[in-house]
Amino acid sequence: ETGVTQTPRHLVMGMTNKKSLKCEQHLGHNAMYWYKQSAKKPLELMFVYNFKEQTENNSVPSRFSPECPNSSHLFLHLHTLQPEDSALYLCASSQGRGLAPDTQYFGPGTRLTVL
Amino acid sequence: DAKTTQPNSMESNEEEPVHLPCNHSTISGTDYIHWYRQLPSQGPEYVIHGLTSNVNNRMASLAIAEDRKSSTLILHRATLRDAAVYYCILRVYYGGSQGNLIFGKGTKLSVKP
Numbered sequence: 001e002t003g004v005t006q007t008p009r010h011l012v013m014g015m016t017n018k019k020s021l022k023c024e025q026h027l028g029h030n031a032m033y034w035y036k037q038s039a040k041k042p043l044e045l046m047f048v049y050n051f052k053e054q055t056e057n058n059s060v061p062s063r064f065s066p067e068c069p070n071s072s073h074l075f076l077h078l079h080t081l082q083p084e085d086s087a088l089y090l091c092a093s094s095q096g097r098g099l100a101p102d103t104q105y106f107g108p109g110t111r112l113t114v115l
Numbered sequence: 116d117a118k119t120t121q122p123n124s125m126e127s128n129e130e131e132p133v134h135l136p137c138n139h140s141t142i143s144g145t146d147y148i149h150w151y152r153q154l155p156s157q158g159p160e161y162v163i164h165g166l167t168s169n170v171n172n173r174m175a176s177l178a179i180a181e182d183r184k185s186s187t188l189i190l191h192r193a194t195l196r197d198a199a200v201y202y203c204i205l206r207v208y209y210g211g212s213q214g215n216l217i218f219g220k221g222t223k224l225s226v227k228p
Contacts, residue, residue: 004158035218043159043218056215090158098211100147100166106158 003027004107006091012113013081021076021110023091031096032074033104034066037088049074050096081114088112119203124223127193135188135222137203142183146205149216150177150188154199159218162188162201198226 004025013019025032034046048056049068063085065077074091088111092104120138127133139148150162163170163177165186170177176189190197202221207214 042220045215045217048215050212092158094213096213098208098213100206100208100213101149101161101164102206102208102213103161104151104159104216106160109158 004091004093004105006089006107006110008110009108010111010113012115013078014115015081015083017081018077018079020078021089021091021112023074023076023107025072025074025091025093025105027093027105029093029095029105030071031094031102032068032071033092033094034074034076035090035092035106037090037109039087043090047076078112081112083114086112086114119205119219121201121203121219121222123220124225126225126227127190127197129195129226129228130192133190133193133197133224133226135190135201135203135224136185137187138185139203139205140184142205143207145207145209147208148177148179148183148186149204149206150175151202151204151216151218152199153202153221154196159202164206193224193226195226195228198224200224 007022031050036044045058046060047066052068063080067075088109090109091107094102094104149164151159153159165177178187200221200223
């Protein structure tokens with residue numbers, strides 16, 4: 001398998017549930033990203049990990065908790081979400097060595113619905 | 116992060132060239148110009164990038180104004196598969212690190228058969 005994969009592709013959860021989104025990259029990259037794309041809004045950067053260290057938290061509520069156990073895997077743990085958190089969650093990866101273009105490769109996303 | 120301005124939408128006919136404009140009047144000397152696109156129901160994908168000179172690759176061409184305050188993405192022969200939202204993004208690289216990709220609303224390109 002190549003590229004960036006995300007599971008599950010679709011997720012429906014209640015506000016009291018706890019779930020996790022998984023992202024895996026097979027590109028040998030060092031940086032991984034979580035983005036949120038709500039309907040009719042631009043992509044919003046949520047978290048950045050570089051060499052497994054979190055380097056960016058874009059004022060994301062604590063009900064979203066990222067985890068990066070190694071440079072190939074990235075998780076987004078979800079708990080006590082709100083209906084307004086329903087969105088497409090995209091994972092991306094890049095070389096992360098500060099050299100242009102540092103192309104980000106995106107996964108297909110997880111479509112999350114919070115009831 | 117320096118901001119970019121793009122038209123909300125554009126239309127093109129199939130097999131005709133398309134010129135997608137982007138204004139970035141507050142660009143700094145270290146900002147690279149990147150273009151990504153997002154096809155329906157997919158994550159964004161890289162298209163092209165440049166700093167000062169015009170650039171060509173298999174997907175598109177990037178024409179950068181001499182003062183770097185604007186740029187144009189050129190699709191030489193639009194196909195139906197090029198229908199997507201195109202994002203123009205400025206990004207800085209420094210000291211072994213890189214700035215974030217900050218996505219705006221982009222330009223939604225429609226291609227008519």
